Amino acid sequence: MTQPLGSFPGGLKLRGHKKRSTQTPIRRTPLAKQLILPLQQHIGAAAVPIVEVGDKVLKGQRIARAEGHVSVCLHAPSSGTVVAIDEQAIPHPSGLSAACITIETDGEDKWAERHPVKGFQDMTPHEIRQIIRDAGIVGLGGAGFPSFIKLNPGIHHTVESLILNGAECEPYITCDDMLMRERADGILDGVEIMLHALNAQEVLLAIEDNKSQAISSMELALAARPHLTQTKIAVIPTRYPTGGEKQIIQVVTGKEVPTNGLPIDIGIVCHNMGTAYAVGRAINHGEPLISRIVTVTGTDVTHAGNFETLFGTPISALLEFAETKRQPDEPFILGGPMMGFNLSGDNLPVTKTANCILVGVEDAAEKAEPLPCIRCGDCASACPASLLPQQLYWHARAKDFDQTRDYNLFDCIECGCCDYVCPSKIPLVSYFRFAKTEIMNQERERKKSDLARERFETRQARMEREQREKEERQRQRKAALAASKAKKEQDAAAETSSAEDKEN
Numbered sequence: 001m002t003q004p005l006g007s008f009p010g011g012l013k014l015r016g017h018k019k020r021s022t023q024t025p026i027r028r029t030p031l032a033k034q035l036i037l038p039l040q041q042h043i044g045a046a047a048v049p050i051v052e053v054g055d056k057v058l059k060g061q062r063i064a065r066a067e068g069h070v071s072v073c074l075h076a077p078s079s080g081t082v083v084a085i086d087e088q089a090i091p092h093p094s095g096l097s098a099a100c101i102t103i104e105t106d107g108e109d110k111w112a113e114r115h116p117v118k119g120f121q122d123m124t125p126h127e128i129r130q131i132i133r134d135a136g137i138v139g140l141g142g143a144g145f146p147s148f149i150k151l152n153p154g155i156h157h158t159v160e161s162l163i164l165n166g167a168e169c170e171p172y173i174t175c176d177d178m179l180m181r182e183r184a185d186g187i188l189d190g191v192e193i194m195l196h197a198l199n200a201q202e203v204l205l206a207i208e209d210n211k212s213q214a215i216s217s218m219e220l221a222l223a224a225r226p227h228l229t230q231t232k233i234a235v236i237p238t239r240y241p242t243g244g245e246k247q248i249i250q251v252v253t254g255k256e257v258p259t260n261g262l263p264i265d266i267g268i269v270c271h272n273m274g275t276a277y278a279v280g281r282a283i284n285h286g287e288p289l290i291s292r293i294v295t296v297t298g299t300d301v302t303h304a305g306n307f308e309t310l311f312g313t314p315i316s317a318l319l320e321f322a323e324t325k326r327q328p329d330e331p332f333i334l335g336g337p338m339m340g341f342n343l344s345g346d347n348l349p350v351t352k353t354a355n356c357i358l359v360g361v362e363d364a365a366e367k368a369e370p371l372p373c374i375r376c377g378d379c380a381s382a383c384p385a386s387l388l389p390q391q392l393y394w395h396a397r398a399k400d401f402d403q404t405r406d407y408n409l410f411d412c413i414e415c416g417c418c419d420y421v422c423p424s425k426i427p428l429v430s431y432f433r434f435a436k437t438e439i440m441n442q443e444r445e446r447k448k449s450d451l452a453r454e455r456f457e458t459r460q461a462r463m464e465r466e467q468r469e470k471e472e473r474q475r476q477r478k479a480a481l482a483a484s485k486a487k488k489e490q491d492a493a494a495e496t497s498s499a500e501d502k503e504n
């Protein structure tokens with residue numbers, strides 16, 4: 001076991017509300033009649049369907065391929081028939097629809113042929129990454145970034161530390177805690193594979209000190225693998241938002257990821273515990289990512305707990321299984337109370353990034369109209385990224401996006417600490433999200449217009465070159481004609497003079 005070497009600024013001590021959902025073992029959500037699978041459940045390009053309406057599919061069968069570098073495949077979570085490939089409502093704060101594949105399940109839950117790897121130690125890191133990509137594995141901590149990319153440090157980097165993030169710091173969420181308690185061995189399977197792929201010098205299993213059962217369980221599993229000499233458990237203080245990637249790195253190693261930098265720049269790679277478990281299942285059992293553990297909890301949930309749920313399962317089915325006092329259109333939170341977002345329709349599918357469904361929050365702040373900023377500075381004191389939320393707010397509000405960039409807007413992890421402490425109840429994070437979206441849209445538009453200008457200029461240059469070539473060809477033709485005409489005249493003159501000579 002190791003001691004934390006650092007700390008991060010700001011942060012909050014929050015009530016955990018974790019007991020409610022950790023009283024029963026992980027349960028399996030019953031198979032739903034229909035599974036709705038968005039083609040984009042990850043950061044990057046949406047997967048491209050490789051099935052058609054009417055196709056029969058087996059559990060674990062690939063139904064969409066990765067498109068481009070930053071993308072992963074998608075698989076059928078159960079056997080059945082593809083009944084639609086169209087736009088469906090997805091769990092997104094904007095109420096967006098997106099392309100989905102819908103499968104009507106046949107109740108048999110019949111697996112496609114699986115190809116477990118015997119002896120991953122004999123595989124190259126590239127081969128391992130390929131399987132992980134094909135298995136559709138993304139970061140299960142909530143971000144959804146394709147995991148195979150984070151398992152590729154590149155030839156210029158050495159991985160000093162692989163950190164397994166078990167700091168489930170947001171209140172109410174307990175899916176990683178329960179996974180560590182019940183499936184520690186499966187997590188270590190994935191850790192060994194990640195270690196092999198990254199050739200890391202050490203592995204740190206970072207777990208908060210309020211998760212004593214998870215710590216014991218991971219310790220026991222680790223003790224049974226004495227060959228993992230470079231793997232240690234790092235017990236870290238419980239403070240929100242320790243689970244943020246930059247924050248956990250700072251706490252565990254004392255090192256700071258530079259602004260606009262990546263953890264690998266300082267020799268660190270960070271993965272979630274659930275992701276490690278999924279990697280173990282993919283390599284050792286040949287199972288793609290088709291389900292995840294979802295915490296269903298809150299004051300209005302009768303049987304709160306953690307549920308292993310197939311992707312595409314309607315949230316309504318999950319809520320029905322856990323039993324809630326919720327009315328059909330009553331909003332619920334997807335994610336935790338700090339970083340999650342409100343949704344109202346429950347005919348939305350569970351996706352790869354859905355870690356928690358929260359129905360009824362115990363100490364929910366009363367809805368209040370925001371008051372003017374009193375420049376108290378509390379938001380800056382609470383910010384774990386050492387930002388100046390008040391300044392960011394002014395500039396975001398004034399749509400002065402260059403200034404928000406100058407104040408490192410993109411270092412904001414949207415943890416909500418500033419919102420939480422603001423006495424004026426200003427929805428600061430909403431302003432920051434708005435500013436980020438606007439900047440990204442502008443960036444997209446700029447890239448689009450740069451591309452259009454580049455195309456136009458290339459086309460112009462090509463047309464000018466073709467014109468020049470045409471003119472040159474015409475000039476050469478004319479010169480050839482003139483030369484041939486001159487030659488003919490010369491020959492004719494020569495013939496005439498020779499005829500005259502003969503006559504004389």
Ligand code: SF4
Pocket residue numbers: 372373374375376377378379380389390393421422423424425426
């Ligand atoms: S906490 Fe709220 S009121 Fe205080 S400075 Fe920040 S934005 Fe202004």
Ligand code: SF4
Pocket residue numbers: 379382383384385386387388389411412413414415416417418419428429432
């Ligand atoms: S939401 Fe952003 S600005 Fe606010 S405290 Fe968190 S990191 Fe800082």
